[in-house]
Amino acid sequence: MKVWYQKRKQFTHENLLNELKLSNKSDYHQFLRMDSETFNELLTMVKPIIEKQNTVMREAIAPNMRLSATLRYLATGEKFENLKFMTAISPRSLGLIVIETCEALISRLSSFIKVPQSESDWKKIADDFIEAWNFPNCIGAIDSKHIAIIKPAKSGSFYYNYKKFHSIVLMATVNANYEFIVADVGTNGRISDGGVKKIPILAEHSTANLC
Structure with a gap:
């Protein structure tokens, strides 16, 4: 693993999101295409599915980071190679996270689309x-x-x-x-x-x- 990935808590976009939530809600909404209340509601729904266990080798990427990274990807269409600099998550891991989180969102939200x-x-x-x-x-x-x-x-x-x-x-x-x-x-x-x-x-x- 690259050294700067190990400093994820320092470089992650979550720090920016926490600041935007307090100081500029419109920019928070622009970043994720939703407000913090909606994000927290989604997180509550999918957390049991996307949460991973820590191991002796490494600390698992937190559910809130998995969801926010996925939403940012869906909002921008950024390549994983570019998104890694914002999230401090490797492109390979992002590829797995986005798929897993999208599947979790579908399973939890499909009932909201009612024909x-x-x-x-x-x-x-x-x-x-x-x-x-x-x-x-x-x-x-x-x-x-x-x-x-x-x-x-x-x-x-x-x-x-x-x-x-x-x-x-x-x-x-x-x-x-x-x-x-x-x-x-x-x-x-x-x-x-x-x-x-x-x-x-x-x-x-x-x-x-x-x-």
Whole structure:
């Protein structure tokens, strides 16, 4: 291990976060894309999953550092080689931490994305759009983002998108209160937004608007 990694408590971004939490909450929010209360709530949820035991060889990376490093990675898309200087965590460890923490977040938060199950549920969303945005017959605001990937072997142009790089598509739908009701990720980047939208749960309700 590099010597400066052993001084993680001195160089970690957690020291900056602690200062921002006290002196500049807007910068804290910009750093993690959430406030400290939301971060602590997430930490409580995932801590039992991502917490590791100390060994005689080394001290385990704390759950709060694992979560904040993951959130910073998701917020910026930084390469692990760059993120190591902010976190004082090796790129190899970051790669494992991000995957493990994302899996923990999915397992704890998946129930928060609730697809409407009845006609009355969808009507409630449409009513909220009328009340909040004066937009009738709308059952969701939908948007997508291309997530850049390394071209898979023997995939040809299957993942090659109109922006001239290989990707998979992250598409989500929210209600009038910005709450997620549908999320889909993994469709090959070559497919248009309209193609991704043709998933069963949305196709069943194609008579209404998807904003």
